[in-house]
Structure formats: C-alpha cells, structure tokens
Amino acid sequence: xxxxxxxxxxxxxxxxxxxxxxxxxxxxxxxxxxxxxxxxxxxxxxxxxxxxxxxxxxxxxxxxxxxxxxxxxxxxxxxxxxxxxxxxxxxxxxxxxxxxxxxxxxxxxxxxxxxxxxxxxxxxxxxxxxxxxxxxxxxxxxxxxxxxxxxxxxxxxxxxxxxxxxxxxxxxxxxxxxxxxxxxxxxxxxxxxxxxxxxxxxxxxxxxxxxxxxxxxxxxxxxxxxxxxxxxxxxxxxxxxxxxxxxxxxxxxxxxxxxxxxxxxxxxxxxxxxxxxxxxxxxxxxxxxxxxxxxxxxxxxxxxxxxxxxxxxxxxxxxxxxxxxxxxxxxxxxxxxxxxxxxxxxxxxxxxxxx
Amino acid sequence: xxxxxxxxxxxxxxxxxxxxxxxxxxxxxxxxxxxxxxxxxxxxxxxxxxxxxxxxxxxxxxxxxxxxxxxxxxxxxxxxxxxxxxxxxxxxxxxxxxxxxxxxxxxxxxxxxxxxxxxxxxxxxxxxxxxxxxxxxxxxxxxxxxxxxxxxxxxxxxxxxxxxxxxxxxxxxxxxxxxxxxxxxxxxxxxxxxxxxxxxxxxxxxxxxxxxxxxxxxxxxxxxxxxxxxxxxxxxxxxxxxxxxxxxxxxxxxxxxxxxxxxxxxxxxxxxxxxxxxxxxxxxxxxxxxxxxxxxxxxxxxxxx
Ligand SMILES: Nc1ncnc2c1ncn2[C@@H]1O[C@H](COP(=O)(O)OP(=O)(O)OP(=O)(O)O)[C@@H](O)[C@H]1O
Ligand SMILES: [Mg+2]
Numbered sequence: 241x242x243x244x245x246x247x248x249x250x251x252x253x254x255x256x257x258x259x260x261x262x263x264x265x266x267x268x269x270x271x272x273x274x275x276x277x278x279x280x281x282x283x284x285x286x287x288x289x290x291x292x293x294x295x296x297x298x299x300x301x302x303x304x305x306x307x308x309x310x311x312x313x314x315x316x317x318x319x320x321x322x323x324x325x326x327x328x329x330x331x332x333x334x335x336x337x338x339x340x341x342x343x344x345x346x347x348x349x350x351x352x353x354x355x356x357x358x359x360x361x362x363x364x365x366x367x368x369x370x371x372x373x374x375x376x377x378x379x380x381x382x383x384x385x386x387x388x389x390x391x392x393x394x395x396x397x398x399x400x401x402x403x404x405x406x407x408x409x410x411x412x413x414x415x416x417x418x419x420x421x422x423x424x425x426x427x428x429x430x431x432x433x434x435x436x437x438x439x440x441x442x443x444x445x446x447x448x449x450x451x452x453x454x455x456x457x458x459x460x461x462x463x464x465x466x467x468x469x470x471x472x473x474x475x476x477x478x479x480x481x482x483x484x485x486x487x488x489x490x491x492x493x494x495x496x497x498x499x500x501x502x503x504x505x506x507x508x509x510x511x512x513x514x515x516x517x518x519x520x521x522x523x524x525x526x527x528x529x530x531x532x533x534x535x536x537x538x539x540x541x542x543x544x545x546x547x548x549x550x551x552x553x554x555x556x557x558x559x560x561x562x563x564x565x566x567x568x569x570x571x572x573x574x575x576x577x578x579x580x581x582x583x584x585x586x587x588x589x590x591x592x593x594x595x
Numbered sequence: 596x597x598x599x600x601x602x603x604x605x606x607x608x609x610x611x612x613x614x615x616x617x618x619x620x621x622x623x624x625x626x627x628x629x630x631x632x633x634x635x636x637x638x639x640x641x642x643x644x645x646x647x648x649x650x651x652x653x654x655x656x657x658x659x660x661x662x663x664x665x666x667x668x669x670x671x672x673x674x675x676x677x678x679x680x681x682x683x684x685x686x687x688x689x690x691x692x693x694x695x696x697x698x699x700x701x702x703x704x705x706x707x708x709x710x711x712x713x714x715x716x717x718x719x720x721x722x723x724x725x726x727x728x729x730x731x732x733x734x735x736x737x738x739x740x741x742x743x744x745x746x747x748x749x750x751x752x753x754x755x756x757x758x759x760x761x762x763x764x765x766x767x768x769x770x771x772x773x774x775x776x777x778x779x780x781x782x783x784x785x786x787x788x789x790x791x792x793x794x795x796x797x798x799x800x801x802x803x804x805x806x807x808x809x810x811x812x813x814x815x816x817x818x819x820x821x822x823x824x825x826x827x828x829x830x831x832x833x834x835x836x837x838x839x840x841x842x843x844x845x846x847x848x849x850x851x852x853x854x855x856x857x858x859x860x861x862x863x864x865x866x867x868x869x870x871x872x873x874x875x876x877x878x879x880x881x882x883x884x885x886x887x888x889x890x891x892x893x894x895x896x897x898x899x900x
Binding site for chain 1: 670684702
C-alpha cells in the first residue's frame, strides 16, 4: 500500500511538471468543448428563409397573427429581382425563392446543394400552401396537428457535446496514460529498477491507474463547471451524479486498452501512435463529436462495439436526458467487464524489461 | 536451500547466451557474508550479466545462484528488501528532484524520510536536493543512484561500476562510504575498471574475461602468485642503459626512454646497490607488482585498450 502511494505520488508530480501532458490531458479537450460550444451555439432549430419575388397571394393575404406564427420557422423577405433572388438561392444565402406564376400556380426555386435545407424549405412552403387551401374552403380543418418536443425545450448542442467530448477526453487520457507510463518506465529502466524493489506488479500498475482516475474526475469537474456556465447553458438533470461512476468505469476500460497497447509497443512513440490510432477513430465512430443519427447503418453497427459509444450515450442519458440508475448500470457493468478482460490479458503480456 | 549459512552468495555453473554471444560461460563463485568482493574484467567480459543473474534480473540458461539462502529467480519478494542494487545504467523517475527520487525509493522499502535525507548528505548531494535528476551531472546522478541502492540498509549490496564518472574527491568519499557499510558487516560486491580501487577496497577479486572467471583470490595473493618483477626507475642520465646491462647481467631487463631508466628484476638488491654506488638514488621509484600486472597477464591485453 505504501509502495503504491509513493509510486502514485511520484507519477503525479512527474506528470504535473510535464507541460505537454498537462496540455493534452486537461486543456486540449477543454478547448474542444469551448470551441464546439461556440460553433454550435443555438444552431438547432430548422429555420428557413424564402425570398418572395413579385406579388404572391398566399403570403400577401396573411393576417399579422399568421405571419408571426410562420415567422418562427420561415422568414419571408422581399426581393423583386428574380435573377438576384436565384443567385442568392444558388449560393446558399437564402433557402428558396417563391414566385406566383399563374392565378393559382406557385413556383418555388430551391438549391439541391444542401438536401436538408432543400427538404425543409419545400415542406414549410408546402405547409403554407396547404393552409391557404384549407382557408379557401372556408371550413374548419378536419384534423389539426400540434407538436411537442420531448426534450427540455431548451435543448442545446451543449447537452450532447458535453457528454461526448468528456467521454472522448477520458478515453484519450485513459488510453494514453496507461500506454505511455508503462512504456516510458520500461524504456527509462524504471520498471527494471522497480523489479528489484519490494513492490508487486499490482502496485506498479495500480499507481498509473489511480493517477488516471484522479485525472478523469478532475476533467469531469472542469467540463461540467464550464458547460454549466450561463453562456453555454448546460442544465444538469436528475441523477447527473451517475456521471461519476460512469467516468470512473470508462476510465478503467480505456486504461486497459492502453495497457494492452503498451504491452506491445517498444517505444513511447509507438505507444503514442497506437493510442491515437485507437482513440481518434473510436471517437468519430462513437458519435463523441456529433450524433450518429444520420450516419450509415454500418457506422452505427460499429458504434455498438465501441466502449466510448456506450459511455457517451449513458452520459447523455444521465447528464441531459434525465435518466437514472437503470440507464447507467448496464454500461458501467460492460465497461468494467472489458477492463477486467483486457487487464488480465495485459498482465499476462507484461514485461519488466526490454532485453 | 544450498550453500552454508555463512555464504552471502553461491553461484554454480552460471551460463547465459545472447544469440551468438556467450556472455557468461560457466561462472561459479562464492562470497562470504561481510566480504568485499570485486569483479574485474575488460569491456564485454560478462560482469554486468553475471551481476544481473545474481540479482534476479535475468534467468541463467544454466546453473544456479543462491543469495542469503534464497533463490533470486524467479523474482523473490523475500529477498528483495535484503539486497541493494546500483545498476550500470541509472534509472530515475522523470522530472523528480534528487530528494524526491530518494524519498520515493525510501518509501518503496518502507524507510523513513529522515534516512533518505541522511543518505543524500552521505553522497554529498544535499546541495542538489532540489535539482531534477535529468539535470544532475553524470557523477551526481551516479551518486544518487548509489544512494538509492543503499537507502534501505541492505545486507547485500551490488554496485556495477559505482565510481565510473566520479571525480577523485567523490571517489574517495564513496570508498569511505563503502568501507563503512562493509565494516557494519554488510556484503559488498562491485565491478570496477579501476584496479587500484579493487586493490584498496576488495577482500577478494575475481578476474573475468569472455564470460569466464580466470582467477579468484585476495589481490595481494594474486599479485604474489604472479611473481611480477620489481620495477625500479631513476631519471635518465645518471647511468647509461649499456652500462646497466653490462654491470647487472641477464637477470635485469633494462629500458631507457630518454626520461627514465627502468630496471625490471626479481632480485632488486644488486640494482639498488649499483644505483647507490653511482649516487643515482635521487628521484628513485620502486614499484612492485600490481593488480594491473595480474590483469594484463591473465587477460593478455592492456586493460583500457
Ligand atoms: N541484453 C543483451 N542482449 C544481447 N547481448 C548482450 C546483452 N547484454 C550484454 N550483451 C553482450 O554480452 C556480453 C557481456 O556483456 P556485459 O554487459 O555482461 O559485459 P560487462 O563485463 O559488464 O562489460 P562492461 O565493462 O562494458 O560493462 C557482451 O558481449 C555484450 O555485447
Ligand atoms: Mg557492465
């Protein structure tokens, strides 16, 4: 125990004096959060702008109340120069240009450059036309639809960015620290020297583990503190404390991956590349940076076997979807199981010495 | 358990091969408790490999080693706190200061901080306690590495070339330290390339080459056994080489390099008498055989070639 404590302290001091380490484990992921948070801030609602070219009855005849209602999802601007309007649609400044071509004929120009925007503007204009048709019959509609979003009405990108990026930060520092510490210790002959000291293999591995868990907790605290700033506006829901056991088990899982990479790598550079090769693709394929809702089926299939995907999803559940223990427990169990298996394999492959 | 209770180390028929290199080729030795034992040999003789087998860092291909009644291989936790090892290549935690390194090793062995501080002073590093290990000079790092080996007061100490890179002052201080710990009854095994050091410190030495022990014994006994000629030298000019040859006959080997006249002989009395008769005793130097002669004789080559 004493040996474990002194090794952990030595490692901690040694890490904290390493500027590169500080930068990559603490500042770098945080920078991502700050940056993505700003980039995606408030960019959620599907909002379109349409240029009205010449008189268009369905628009011109709207009551102010109807206009206000429409304004939430569609902004109508006037541009009577058709050529200019088409140019603006083509270069993506506006989403569509609407013309009345005959007495009951409307023509909507759109650009296929962005399929989502194209579909959105068509749907919106179509809705306006349907509404006008309905009004023209002078009868109340047989069916009407009201929509209600299931998430907190204030759902912002920060609510999936924080869990995703935090998961990625933990995956990075977990994988790297385990892979690098042992390889560096082996290369610098510290493992060889420790082999001569009365400290068990368990103590030698437990020290970097403890340091990594501590770092993961610090990362979590910093992330949550930043994301809940009013500017970013993350609102923690319900059992958000479950993020702590999730982060710890995730960290253990990624450490075991790094440990395995470290038992094969001969040099620090090799270990670093191996860790990066594991973590970066995993981050993309797991939806840590952006949701996988629109990703092809095979990507979502791969995501299912990525520990980071499960960690990020479970973190979203407890941090922003208001879910509780039953959402977190299976993930915690799975992460720990992976950790146990990979650790057992790495222990079998463990070498004190290069030669 | 092999060997008697009095043996700190017994090794029997150790062999270790690296690919095509037979690094250790049948080494048997025994070191008594409390003995100061030296392992000498040219570069690549197999000294480090032999120590590594004894320390339990390497498994011998053949043969057995016993330390303090315990087997060093496989890693033996009962033995580890009782031995102290300074490896030929130092190993330190990155970015830790000298004091922090030593404190870490001390606490690995369950030794208090005060003892670590004492040890730091003992190797003359108090002044550099706050310096990170990477920034210590070669000799300072070497001293720190020795301090790490000794901090837990082991019964048996292995030092692989401890004085390499030390300045003469530090070297003398280390000799004092090693003599002290040996006087406490601890066993010391060291390798060295300084034959004067081995001659001064060691109770017994083993001369090694090509993985084999060529001879083992007290330095004085090895020197006597060699029966090396006494070398008498005086400044050139007092006596000519030719005259020395005619007056002293075949029993004396004469050489004059223009600076000194060197007369090598196994019966020095007539030589000294002649020099006295000529009044040529000013600047006289008489040197008996040394371990270096033994070494050159045994390994058939100059030590630092
Ligand atoms: N890890 C290794 N792998 C392969 N060969 C090795 C290894 N270690 C040592 N050798 C070889 O074994 C031989 C003995 O090496 P060793 O280090 O034991 O010599 P030494 O007597 O300690 O030399 P020195 O005085 O230079 O320290 C050398 O020929 C060396 O090249
Ligand atoms: Mg050596």
